Structure formats: C-alpha cells, structure tokens
Amino acid sequence: xxxxxxxxxxxxxxxxxxxxxxxxxxxxxxxxxxxxxxxxxxxxxxxxxxxxxxxxxxxxxxxxxxxxxx
Numbered sequence: 366x367x368x369x370x371x372x373x374x375x376x377x378x379x380x381x382x383x384x385x386x387x388x389x390x391x392x393x394x395x396x397x398x399x400x401x402x403x404x405x406x407x408x409x410x411x412x413x414x415x416x417x418x419x420x421x422x423x424x425x426x427x428x429x430x431x432x433x434x435x
Contacts, residue, residue: 368414369412369413369414370412370413370414370415370416370419371410371411371412371413371419372410372411372423373409373410374408374409374410374411374423374426375406375407375408375409376406376407376409377404377405377406378404378405379404379405380404380405382405383399383405383407385433386407386430386433387399387407389429389430389433390407390409393426393429395409395410395411395426396409396410396412397409397410409426411423411426
C-alpha cells in the first residue's frame with residue numbers, strides 16, 4: 366500500500382500582495398485555493414509519496430516564495 370504525505374501552507378494578506386504569489390503558484394503548478402474573507406487567504410497543498418520528497422518540495426516552494434520579497 367502506497368502512502369501519501371502532504372503539507373498545507375496557509376498565507377493571508379491583501380489582494381495586491383496575493384497577485385504575485387498566485388502567479389508563481391500557477392506557473393509552478395501547485396494546488397491552492399483562494400478565499401476572500403476580509404482580505405485574501407491562500408491555502409497551498411504540497412504532496413509527495415515520501416517524507417524526504419515532501420521536505421524537498423516544501424523547501425523549494427519556500428525558496429520560490431521568498432524570491433518575491435526582493
């Protein structure tokens with residue numbers, strides 16, 4: 366039986382701040398949802414078959430997101 370691991374990353378902020386993040390997520394193909402309740406909340410799902418691959422994928426996502434800070 367194959368197991369699946371996942372991490373849910375939640376981000377909240379303004380509509381203006383969310384634009385570049387949404388563009389990045391769409392470009393790299395991450396699964397995410399957008400909720401508009403007094404601002405924007407993004408929920409990003411990262412999945413993998415192994416914990417090591419999951420860690421690597423989350424690390425890579427965080428590196429990509431941090432590139433938006435510059």
